[in-house]
Amino acid sequence: MSTNKVAVLGSGISGAVCASILGRNGVSVTLFDSARGPGGRMSQRREVTEGGEELFFDHGAPFFTATNNEVLGLVHEWESRGLVAEWKIKFGSFDFISSKFMDIEQEGTTKRYVGVPGMNSICKALCREPGVESKFGTSIGKLEWLEGKNLWSVMGLDGQNLGRFNGVIASDKNIASPRFTSVTGRPPPLDLNFAPELANKLQDIPVHPCFALMLAFPGTLSSIPFKGFSIKNSNILSWAYCDSSKPNRDTTSERWVLHSTKEYAESVIAQAGLKKPSDETLTRVSEELLQEFQRTGLNISQPIFKKAHRWGSAFPATSIARGEKCLWDRKKRLAICGDFCVSPNVEGAIISGAAAASKLTEILSCL
Incomplete structure (x- = not known):
C-alpha cells in the first residue's frame, strides 16, 4: 500500500x-x-555585537500559556523531552503617567512556558x-x-x-x-x-503589526523591579521583558526585548509601506523605542547592542x-x-x- x-x-x-x-x-x-x-513568530534571533559577542533573542512570542487539555498534554510531553520549561518570574505593569510599577500577578496565575534553550x-x-x-x-x-x-x-x-x-x-x-x-x-x-x-x-483578516527592539546591556538593570511588564499610557511601547531571565539562557549580558504599540507600528508602516523596512527606518525605530524605554526614569544605561525587527502581520485581531x-x-x-x-x-x-x-x-x- x-x-x-x-x-x-x-x-x-x-x-x-x-x-x-x-x-x-x-x-x-x-x-x-x-x-x-x-519557528515563525516563535523564532529565535542570533545577533553578534561589534565586540564579537554572540546574542540570542526570542524576539516574537516571549512565552505561552496552556489551558486546553490537548495542548497541556503536548506541553507535558515537551517538558519531559527537555524542550519546554516554566518561566517562573513575576510580571508587573508600568504606568507612564504615574511613573509607577504595579504587581499584576494573582494567586493561581496560569503558568508561563518557554522553549529551551530558545522559543x-x-x-x-x-x-x-x-x-x-x-x-x-x-x-x-x-x-x-x-x-x-x-x-x-x-x-x-x-x-x-x-x-x-x-x-x-x-x-x-x-x-x-x-x-x-x-x-x-x-x-x-x-x-x-x-x-x-x-x-x-x-x-481581510485584521492584523496588529508590531516592532520588536532587541537590547543587550553589560550589567543588570537593577532599577527595574520586574523581569517582564506591560506598559500603560505610552504611544510607543506596549511591554518589555528580560529575555536572559528565562530558563537555560546565557547570562553573560542582560538582554531585553521591547514591543511597540500597534498604533506606533501602523504609523511607521503608513510612512514606509509594507515592503521590507529599510535600515534607515529600523535605525529610527530603534532610537525611538529605546528613548521611550529610558523615559521611564528607571536609570536605564546605554545598551551594547540594539536592533529593531518588524512583525508586519504576526498578531491577528480576530x-x-x-x-x-x-x-x-x-x-x-x-x-x-x-x-x-x-x-x-x-x-x-x-x-x-x-x-x-x-x-x-x-x-x-x-x-
Missing part, C-alpha cells in the same frame, strides 16, 4: 505541530518554509520527527489541484516541481490572502477560486474558525490553520494545527 503524502506550508508552531501529528500517524510529510529555519526549540524538534522532511529556504510559487488525479501539485517560486501530494495544509494565512500581493507584488500561491467560502474568510478550529475543504483535502483560526496566541495556533492534522488523517485513512 502506498503511503499518503502531505505538504505542510509553514514551520511556525501550528505547522510544526500539524506535521508532527501527521508523521506519527504514518503520513509522509514534506514541510516547506521560505525562512532559514523553523524555536519546540518547532525545531517537531520538524525533525520521523515521517517529517523539512525543506527550508524554499518559497512556494504555485499550488494547483489536479482534478483528474485528485492530487496537489506544489511548485517552487522558480517553477521547480516540488512534488505531488494527497493533501495540503497551509499554516500561513498569507498563502491565499490578498495581502500576499501587496507585500510581494506576486499573486498568492494558492488560488481559492474553487472555494469562495474559504476565500471570503481569508479576504478568529475566523472557532468552531472548526481550521478552514477545511474535505473534497480537495486542503486545510488552512493558524492562530487566526482559534485565538491570537501560541495555544490557539497549536489547537488549530492539531485540528487540521486530525481532519486530514481521518480523510486519508479512507483513501
Whole structure:
C-alpha cells in the first residue's frame, strides 16, 4: 500500500505541530518554509555585537500559556523531552503617567512556558520527527489541484516541481490572502477560486503589526523591579521583558526585548509601506523605542547592542474558525490553520494545527 503524502506550508508552531501529528500517524510529510529555519513568530534571533559577542533573542512570542487539555498534554510531553520549561518570574505593569510599577500577578496565575534553550526549540524538534522532511529556504510559487488525479501539485517560486501530494495544509494565512500581493507584488500561491467560502474568510483578516527592539546591556538593570511588564499610557511601547531571565539562557549580558504599540507600528508602516523596512527606518525605530524605554526614569544605561525587527502581520485581531478550529475543504483535502483560526496566541495556533492534522488523517485513512 502506498503511503499518503502531505505538504505542510509553514514551520511556525501550528505547522510544526500539524506535521508532527501527521508523521506519527504514518503520513509522509514534506514541510516547506521560505525562512532559514523553523519557528515563525516563535523564532529565535542570533545577533553578534561589534565586540564579537554572540546574542540570542526570542524576539516574537516571549512565552505561552496552556489551558486546553490537548495542548497541556503536548506541553507535558515537551517538558519531559527537555524542550519546554516554566518561566517562573513575576510580571508587573508600568504606568507612564504615574511613573509607577504595579504587581499584576494573582494567586493561581496560569503558568508561563518557554522553549529551551530558545522559543524555536519546540518547532525545531517537531520538524525533525520521523515521517517529517523539512525543506527550508524554499518559497512556494504555485499550488494547483489536479482534478483528474485528485492530487496537489506544489511548485517552487522558480517553477521547480516540488512534488505531488494527497493533501495540503497551509499554516500561513498569507498563502491565499490578498495581502500576499501587496507585500510581494506576486499573486498568492494558492488560488481559492474553487472555494469562495474559504476565500471570503481569508479576504481581510485584521492584523496588529508590531516592532520588536532587541537590547543587550553589560550589567543588570537593577532599577527595574520586574523581569517582564506591560506598559500603560505610552504611544510607543506596549511591554518589555528580560529575555536572559528565562530558563537555560546565557547570562553573560542582560538582554531585553521591547514591543511597540500597534498604533506606533501602523504609523511607521503608513510612512514606509509594507515592503521590507529599510535600515534607515529600523535605525529610527530603534532610537525611538529605546528613548521611550529610558523615559521611564528607571536609570536605564546605554545598551551594547540594539536592533529593531518588524512583525508586519504576526498578531491577528480576530478568529475566523472557532468552531472548526481550521478552514477545511474535505473534497480537495486542503486545510488552512493558524492562530487566526482559534485565538491570537501560541495555544490557539497549536489547537488549530492539531485540528487540521486530525481532519486530514481521518480523510486519508479512507483513501
